[in-house]
Amino acid sequence: MSDRRKFLKRAGFTTLSTLLAMGFLHKDKREQDNTNAAIANYETTPSLRQLATTKGMLYGAAISSDALQKEPDYAKLLARECSIATPNGELKWSATEAKPGVFTFELADLIAKFCEQNNMRMHGHTLLWHTARPDWVPYPPTFKMLERHVKGVMGHYRNSKVLKSWDVANEVMANSPEETDNPYGLQRGFKPELLRDLFLLAASVDPTKKLCLNDFGIENGGWKSQQFLKTIEYLKNNGAKIDWAGFQSHLWFSKNYPFDEKGFSSVLKRLKDMEVEPVVTELDIVIDTPFPETIEELDKMVANSYKQFLDVCFDGGVKTVITWGITDRHTWLRYPEWMPQKYKENPEYQHYLRPLPFDKKLKPKPAFYSISQAFKEASDVRRRS
Template sequence: MKLIKRSIFLWSFFMACGFTNAQDVKDTSFKDAFKGKFYIGVALNRWQSNGSNPEEQKLIKAEFNSISPENDMKWENIHPSKDTYNFEHADAYVKTGKQMDMFIIGHTLLWHSQTPDWVFKDDQGNLLTRDALLKRLEDHINTVVGRYKGVIKGWDVVNEALNEDGTLRKSKWYNILGDDYIVKAFEYAHAADPDAELYYNDYNLYKKEKRAGAVKIVNQLKAKGVPIKAVGEQGHYSLTGPAISEVESTLQDFIKAGVNVNITELDISVLPDKGASTTADVSNNAAYKKELDPYTDGLPKDIEKKLADSYQSLFKLFMKYENKIDRVTFWGLSDRNTWLNNWPIRGRTNYPLPFNRDLSAKTQVKEAILKAAK
């Protein structure tokens, strides 16, 4: 009797989703489910970009139609010293994107983190003047954007420039260049490739105060006649938040400001976050405790169900605003290499993505996301 009831339940579920059987769910990709709605993207690490694992490459090509680089276009990797550019890994990433016919994203041109100290200093070790740093920034953007002009379709021009209260972070960029450094970066990027989409990208924009700071950036750019296509809400969420109403307010406020929205770094942590503040700042960290790492032997089905419900709620919301959302990108391919295994607490076992460590789909999660596409 239990088996019959389960069969009836599964048949009803798949019919409600618009699928006729479980094989249809397995065979339906994310990119096909959301075709004509928005791009479904994934962030690639270096080994995925260079094709070290054919199984991963097969999954990337099958499920996604947009890619972002996790680290290989950040300043410390692509421009490690004053007179040295290293395009080896960035070129491999772009080559992979072209071969797979992806909408290719560049990430990121200006960030306070993962930027070498030499960028801000002259040959004697003194801090650069405003004019000298602007010239260095312009040269960097011209070189990097110019190399991939017409191939990389969208750039995260500035990343994480805001404090949690919406004020500008007092980074070295800000301290040397002043309030208009974001405008200057966008101007340089637009000049380097006038056809590329330009974005501002940040985390925790579901917080009203921080979001107001991002809207101010959008308004500042528009007042200067500098194009900005979309704001990226990173989407580093958890099972406990944010509320869907907060995410919806985020979408609404940016739409009112006259830009589209990208969900750029989506993942949902299933682990307790006690001991670490709710921020995606890479400098955030906390001490390891066994009670904060409860699922080392596998993800319980009831927790996977909560994860599936969270993803479904989000994607239903994204579908509601499909005309103003250009892209939803998962920050990582699978649980085996998610950054959340080591952040904000090193050594934990997290399960934030739709694909398991063995690259199989989390059944409940994928079904839930596909259902939201209907």
């Protein structure tokens, strides 16, 4: 089981009888009423792209090439709202080099073309991850394997008009002291020298791109956060080019525990001191127990959580925010391989999965307006930089 799946299983869920008592059987009419009101407001509201651009920032989302080809309304929404996009899986090792030395970029190029047509940037995700790699690739890979892969993939986009940044390494940090065998908190068996050499390699292939170390669970200032910062310091001290620190920010909020604003702020300050830019690369928000009594309350809590989180981000130097998807129709949390077990066992629970700014019908939710407000209230980064 992957680290992310373990992470997701922490959430608890109410019983079906409780849901019935709450009146969720009547949620369809309420959702339609909310949708109608949202449409009226949305038609006169600036896009997230416009609001971010006004402040010298970027807003974007992860993109599915399959949905991009099959759903014109989805493509239209992305073009309106986003100034940056991340391919869902089209640039991962299993997609680009399924066979040794044989490279395929058809689907990733489709996304790149869409970005170019709509004046969007593209963020490359990812050159190395322990998941989504072919069976013939060990973990960690040998440097020879990495060299061929990085040269092949980065080389293909060296002259790209839209691809400006890369997740060089994704989720290489251990989640606890028991899962590491080195002083930097990297996963057991992953030597810091290999990570250094990977970043040096990426910079040698294309020094014009922003290079990012990307991970989850590093927002609270705890052990993993500190090891993440220590690893970045190691890379910088050993000559590696590292421009971005990527916060996946697959976040859980609950009435039972507060978001650690102080801890997150301390992490952002440390990055500023090291002159490494913090970037939110995979943001979405799920509500943990105790659940609100209605969908309206759930959406409001998600929205408030977005605002709370982004306010800290923007105060701490974040200039790029990418949500992991833009619509609940395509949230990764609905995929069987990632969905928490109780969701699989009880499909009636799945209406709790409303983590993104737009609903399954591509209509704006309160989260959209909260993100909008956060951008409106953010300082203009061009004035403070």
